[in-house]
Amino acid sequence: MEAPLTSNIKPGVSLDIKTYEATGGYQGLRKAMQMTPQEVTALVKESNLRGRGGAGFSTGMKWSFVPMNVEGPKYLICNADEMEPGTFKDRWLLEGNPHQLIEGMIISAYAIQATTSFVFLRWAYKQAAQEIRKAIAEAYAAGYLGNNILGRGFHLEMHLHTGVGRYMCGEETALLNSLEGKRAVPRAKPPFPQISGLFGKPTIVNNVETLSYIPHIVNKGIAWFQSLSRTGDGGTKIYGVSGRVNKPGAWELPMGVTMRELLEEYAGGMQHGYSFRGALPGGASTDFLTSAHLDVPMDFTSVAAAGSRLGTGTMVVLDDHTCPVGFVHNLEHFFAQESCGFCTPCREGLPWTEKILYALERGEGTEEDLEQLDLHTRLLGPGNTFCALAPGAMEPLQSALKYFREDFEQHVHEKKCPYGNYTH
């Protein structure tokens, strides 16, 4: 089984430029530089590579919106903010194979003719910061960055920006504000970043995993890319599992493996004495799936059909000893804290849900509180808030209310947490 993104990564070491080149690194770049930027974009578009940052938007399509005939700078940005709770996939790529990402970024920058690029890295990834800083320096030294790259007249600068906290920085327009030295509040779309992004210039933001794929697609072609997948969404995907399983971890697998395979084959099944009640398939802002969904293929389309989202593909498992109310309380606490405070429903609605969940856990919740939660899941839906944070926050809540309703009601009726594990 091919794992192009990760097969060369060795635990505990980061591939330096020599080793990376020895594994075929920077061949994709050479190839891409023989093509026109438009050809590169067309290729990526045709490959149907879907963004790995969570939303699954077609990468090539996104690039194609960048106006190619305008004067002035353009920017390419790698979103390495990975702060979605339960998500730890980009870290693997960032620490293990930074050149793969850098090569992907150079090719992508070439495709949109950007002259400056940034890696927006979250603060906590200290190790990754070191590796990337080193790798960027190596790439400059080898002539992959800077002036006249590979003698093709293309020029690209690359900088590492490390964040100072806030989940909102991962939202692409808030990320742009943060890079401009502003508060990380999102921007209205339109205009899209492709038209008016960083410093008001055309900008592309892509996820680490998305960008890391680019060299391989250019190198090995569309047919190869699609053959990796079991479903219509091409390529492999990094999946992860955390929670009360025997072997939590992350694996690069064909797009479309089932939840059951992931849980049982790769994560080694549930820990002794715990059984599976459900899971967030792709990070904190996705809807629960339950044992009824174990055979759903983990690709964008199928997970959506099952009522959730593939998101980041990193699954958080809920076991039978953990209180679902406490579980979503923890999530809503996170989302309420990380709201930027710009729009009303998110800023005020999330703390409200958090407080209700806390009250439920302490046995102080009422039937009306449950109604309020239901109402919030509807009113904080997509389009009602300024960005996708609050709608994301409602996904686990609404599905928990659907699948674990009896737990919520038990809290109300028994006036205590039946699991005894409420948060302080």
Added chain:
Amino acid sequence: MLTPTEISKIEHELQHVPVKKAAVIEALKIVQQERRWVSDENVEDIATLLGMSADEVDSVATFYNLIFRRPVGRHVILVCDSISCWVMGYEDLKKALMDHLQIHYGQTTPDGRFTLLPNACLGTCDHAPALMVDNDLYRDLTPGMIKNILDKYV
């Protein structure tokens, strides 16, 4: 007053940005690196250096949770309080930490050694629960491991 080192580091950052104020987060990080936290006076000095008002700088500084606008201890402990860690025993870990240090979140030990803060997901969910002390990540923790870890920091 900013030190010459701080000023030169900030000026270096200015080369990468089209407008001075875009370097404000970098400047705050630099000052915090040198002093552990950013005082009102530091905010004003950064503002002067970048041609901004103190209010503009502070607006940014107070937005980000990892810019410390109040004094912190010599070592900052950031405990991951997000979902995977919570499932895997965060509550016990937190209690152990608070018992050991005799402080709550947001507080600093009276000897100025540690400040204890909660932090959102550290991105190491497969090794939950986890925490960071300064730049060091600790994973797969149990309450019993706290003392040994903290003893390393003086």
Added chain:
Amino acid sequence: MATIHIDGKTYQVKEGRNLLETCLSLGLDLPYFCWHPALGSVGACRQCAVKTFRDEQDTKGRLVMSCMEPVKDQLRLSISDKEAAAFREQVIGWLMTNHPHDCAVCDEGGSCHLQDMTVMTGHSYRNYHFSKRTHKNQYLGPFLNHEMNRCIQCYRCVRFYKDFAGGKDMDVFAAHNHVYFGRHRDGILESEFSGNLAEVCPTGVFTDKTLKQHYTRKWDMTYAPSVCQGCGLGCNIIAGERYGSLRQITTRYNGAVNGYFLCDRGRYGYEFVNSSRRIKQAAVRALTGTDIGTAEVLQYVKDKLASGKVIGIGSPRASLESNFALQQLVGRPHFHLGMSDTEHDLTTLALKILRQGHVRTPSMQEAATADAVVILGEDLLNTAPMMALSVRQAVNRQPAQEAMNTTHVANWQDAAVREAMQDKHGPCFILNVQPTRLDELATVAYQTAPETIARIGFALARALGAPLAGINDLTDQEQQLVTQMAAALMNAARPLVIAGYGSACEGVLRAASNICEALHQHAKPSMLVLTTPECNSMGLEMLGGLRLDSAVDAVMNGEADTVIILENDLYRRLDKHAADNFFRRCKEVILIDHLYNATAEKATVLLPAGTFAESDGTMVNNEGRAQRFLQVYAPATTAIQESWRWLLQLGRVTNCERLRNMEFFDDVIHALTQQVRCFAGIEKLTPPADFRIAGQKIPREPHRYSGRTAMLANISVSEPKPPVDGDTPLSFTMEGYRGEPPSSVIPFFWWPGWNSVQSINKFQVEIGGSLHDGDPGKRLIEPGGNGQLTFFTDVPDHFVACAGHLQLVPLYHIYGSEELSVHTPGIAERMPAPYIMLSPEDARRYQVAEQHQLQVAVDGHPYTFMVKVNPALQRGMAGIPAGLPGTGIVNMPQMAKV
């Protein structure tokens, strides 16, 4: 035009605007918070949600924020849709989770947009039963109170303060539901426009601190439409009174003049009306001690006028009517304008340029549409503050247009347009004696002597093709500046040139005129703003009269010995020693004024005049726009009356033919328009006193006015008969016509369901446009273009420093330079101490440093000042704060000996 369907009805509306303003313009009610007509949309509050539908078949629809959606042809939307309505109600529910519900003790209560929107959405039951977050409040200076717990996080305050008005010392702090709006540390808000926060904030976070000191609910005040007395721009204000004192000034929207805003001098400078220095009784110095009434005083004055050689001195801060009545009383040959000679010369010249030139002077709102700006010798934030807001908008014009072209979003998409613009500004050049706070907008800000500014201006006119002699002594830098300005003006579609009294140099005005005339020859629709010093300088100039120095001459050489001074402190028109001399020679000084000032000290007769709040009158602003202010309330004592009414009485006792048969305000206006042709039409500024709607007068008090039967019970238990207003169509009570009055006589803005200032939406033709039946005021001056004026050729000489001497030039201060506003304690607090500003070279030469004392002699009289050093000042020049109490030097520019 587009056709859209709202809740099944079809409307024809303007394309390109957003749905929210479109619905509001159509008179529909839709709640909102973060949107503001002058600030555009950002989509933060989510209050304005409506449903849109793809087509007739679509029954599900999509919830959208109406402020963020452009009008498109055939768009279908629903306001009444159940889901949309429920969402809007919940938005209030969310906002209320942290709001303290303290309306009963909140200054905003009863005029609160949040209250109105809460009622509009039907939110009446609180579901949230958890704790609220609380904040600490800040000290923000003398003008604004801060109560952050009431904040609903609409972000309007920072968007107004920073983005619109260019303030730097206020911002939003922290994140999630902790966001905080205020300053980095406690302290005085620096912006000249900070007071607008009280109107911009939809709830009680920022409230008027001066109102707080004598607090009255909005519904308990008596109001009248008025005009600001603070400078020559004539912003429209609403003034509110209770218990005989003036309580508050708010913006009176005028789509052509000040729009939605006011400056802080205008908003807060009203306290002189309530001052303990008010003249409350008619008095005769010779008869002090004896108990005399108004009749005796009039008798005394009658005798003096009969025996004396009488002249009259008018005032640029008195109404046209009062000045006219004085002119009639004393006769034209004896009427003097009462401006300092410099201001007189500058205003005469300004009037000549505007009348005879080919170039139109814009209203403030038109000025805001300029796309290139040249400011000559004017520190706008201190001489004509609100014009600076127009300049701020004008410099955004070009980059905003570019941004709209590249991003394809509409101009009301505020955040998107600002992001695409970044920090770019359109061309703006500011030439002044010292740096100004507006310089941050300037492409080039350049400091030099006023004479040199004029010479640069002449060179610029020549560069634009004016047939003028070359100016060959400009420095290279100045030459380059000329080239750069010429290019910018030629590239612009609507160039704007601003000059005025601030430079105290006629050459600068001539240069400004030349530049615009040159642009006119290129068929550029250029605009010329000339600032004027006082609220009625232009009107007085149009009325016409003799110079002040001729009054001084007349008294000095004995041609006159009795002066009637109208609302004027001559110590602000003449240097102290000159004024002292003048009064020493006068036999009788009859002063009609409202404050006890230095001139009152010298008066032999005092006649207590009503302030603007107690009078009706007309003034003409710098644009030549005649505007009417109406009396707010009847003065505390019957001894106080409008100056013109005093003058009519004097006319009566002296049997003055020219004032015969005049009794009411309308009579004076009628005579004025008959006699001074240029004022034709001002009788229509407001409807006449006998105007009635449905047989009723227009009430000055809201119908909710409370306590009327009890408020004076401590004096008499029976309710006094309300005063009768024979001068205007307004009544002094709450009785009268309840509907919408003609725009010029709207005493306050109120609409059912709209108790806050936002009710203005209901009075406009379209949002941000004119009031129904037009914006009040009438332009009296349109460009003549009759060939009388082409180019001025008299270039002023280069300024040359003169050994042992300093050329004193006036430096203006928004707080301090204006006579009346300094009687507000908060404004006095922000006034500078008198100073003399020197260049570093002169400081060295005269061996003084910052804070030292320096003595200079004017006409041999010594004056001592504290020294300030400013590197931008020209050598040989010294700045003196103009009009500041205690400086003593008025006549500037003039030479002083060191």
